[in-house]
Amino acid sequence: DAGITQSPRHKVTETGTPVTLRCHQTENHRYMYWYRQDPGHGLRLIHYSYGVKDTDKGEVSDGYSVSRSKTEDFLLTLESATSSQTSVYFCAISESKRTGSQETQYFGPGTRLLVL
Amino acid sequence: EDKVVQSPLSLVVHEGDTVTLNCSYEVTNFRSLLWYKQEKKAPTFLFMLTSSGIEKKSGRLSSILDKKELFSILNITATQTGDSAIYLCAVRNQGAQKLVFGQGTRLTINP
Numbered sequence: 289d290a291g292i293t294q295s296p297r298h299k300v301t302e303t304g305t306p307v308t309l310r311c312h313q314t315e316n317h318r319y320m321y322w323y324r325q326d327p328g329h330g331l332r333l334i335h336y337s338y339g340v341k342d343t344d345k346g347e348v349s350d351g352y353s354v355s356r357s358k359t360e361d362f363l364l365t366l367e368s369a370t371s372s373q374t375s376v377y378f379c380a381i382s383e384s385k386r387t388g389s390q391e392t393q394y395f396g397p398g399t400r401l402l403v404l
Numbered sequence: 405e406d407k408v409v410q411s412p413l414s415l416v417v418h419e420g421d422t423v424t425l426n427c428s429y430e431v432t433n434f435r436s437l438l439w440y441k442q443e444k445k446a447p448t449f450l451f452m453l454t455s456s457g458i459e460k461k462s463g464r465l466s467s468i469l470d471k472k473e474l475f476s477i478l479n480i481t482a483t484q485t486g487d488s489a490i491y492l493c494a495v496r497n498q499g500a501q502k503l504v505f506g507q508g509t510r511l512t513i514n515p
Contacts, residue, residue, distance in 0.1 A: 319501055330410075330492060330505040331447070338501060346502065378446060382501065392438065393503060395446035 291315045292396035294379050300402045307366040309399050311379030313359075319382035320362040321393065322346075322354060324375040331378065337362055369403045376400050406431040410493050410506035418514050421483050425509045427493030428475040437476050438503065439467055440492040447492055450478075483513045 291314035301307050311320060321336040323346075333346030335354040343354050351373060353365045366373055379396040407430045417423055429437065436454045440447035451460040453469035453476060460467050464483075469476045480487055490510050494503040 321502075323505075328507055330408075330507045331494075331503075332505070333502055336502060347504075392449055392452055394449060397446050 292379060292381055292394065294377075294396040294399050296399060297397065298400045300404065301369050302404050303370055304368050307369050307401065307403075309364045309377055309379075309401070311362045311364070311396055313362075313381050315381075316359055317381040318359075320356065321380040321382075322352075322362065322364045323378045323380065324348065324373075325378060325398075326375050334364065334377075369401075371403050374401060374403045406495065406497060406504040408493055408495055408504050408506035410491075410509050412509060413507060414510045414512075416512045416514065417483060419483060419485060421513075422479065422481045423483060423511060425478040425480075425491050425493075425511070426475060427478070427506055429493075429495045429504075429506075430474065431495045431497045431504065433498035434471065434474075435496045435498045435500075437469055438494045438496070439476070439478050440494065442490040442492060442508070443488075450491075480511075485513050485515055487511060488513045 293312045295310045319338055322334040323331040325331050332348045334348055334352050335346055337343045337356040355363045377399045380393040382393050409428050411426045436452055438452045439450040441450055451467045456469055456471040464481045467478045490508040492508045494505045496503050
C-alpha cells in the first residue's frame with residue numbers, strides 16, 4: 289500500500305463547471321502523476337509533478353491544470369469541464385523506498401468523473 | 405514519439421489454459437518495461453524488466469524482455485478465474501520520469 293487516496297471517488301458535473309480532483313499521499317514521495325483512462329486508450333498521462341510547485345505536461349494536458357503546494361497533495365483542475373473529459377482519473381506516485389528508484393509507479397483508487 | 409502496442413486486445417480462455425500476452429514498443433533510449441494488472445480498480449504492479457533474456461517470475465506469472473526485437477511477453481500458466489483482468493504494459497526511457505502505456509489486454513478466464 290503506497291498510501292495514496294483520491295477524492296472524490298465519484299463525481300457528476302455539468303458541462304462548463306470547474307472541477308478539482310485531489311490526490312493525497314502519506315509517504316513523502318517526490319513524484320506524483322495524474323492519468324486518465326478511457327476504453328481503447330490505456331492510461332494517458334495528463335500532468336506530473338517532480339516536487340512542490342514543480343510540474344510538467346503529459347500527452348493529454350489540454351483543458352487541465354495542476355497544482356502542488358505541499359508534498360502530500362497534487363490537485364487536478366478542469367477549469368471548464370467538457371463531456372470529452374468524462375473518464376476515470378488515476379493518481380500515481382513513484383515509490384523509491386522499496387525499489388530504490390523512481391521507476392515503479394503505484395496508483396490510487398481512481399476517481400470516476402461524468403460530465404453531462 | 406514513444407509508443408507501446410499490446411496484443412491481443414482481448415482474450416477469452418478456459419480455466420487451466422496457459423496464455424501469452426504481448427507488448428511491443430518503440431522508445432528512444434529505453435530504460436525499463438513494466439507490467440501491471442488491473443481488476444476493477446487501480447492497476448497493481450507486477451514486474452519491472454530492464455535486461456534482455458532474464459525472466460521475472462511470480463507464482464504462475466512470468467515475464468521476459470527482448471531488447472533487440474523490442475518486445476516483452478507475459479505468461480500465465482494454469483489460469484484461474486481470478487486472473488481475469490486488464491493487463492497493462494508500460495515503458496520508460498532514460499532520463500524521463502514518465503511512463504507510456506499500451507492500450508491493455510483484457511483477459512477473461514471462463515470456469
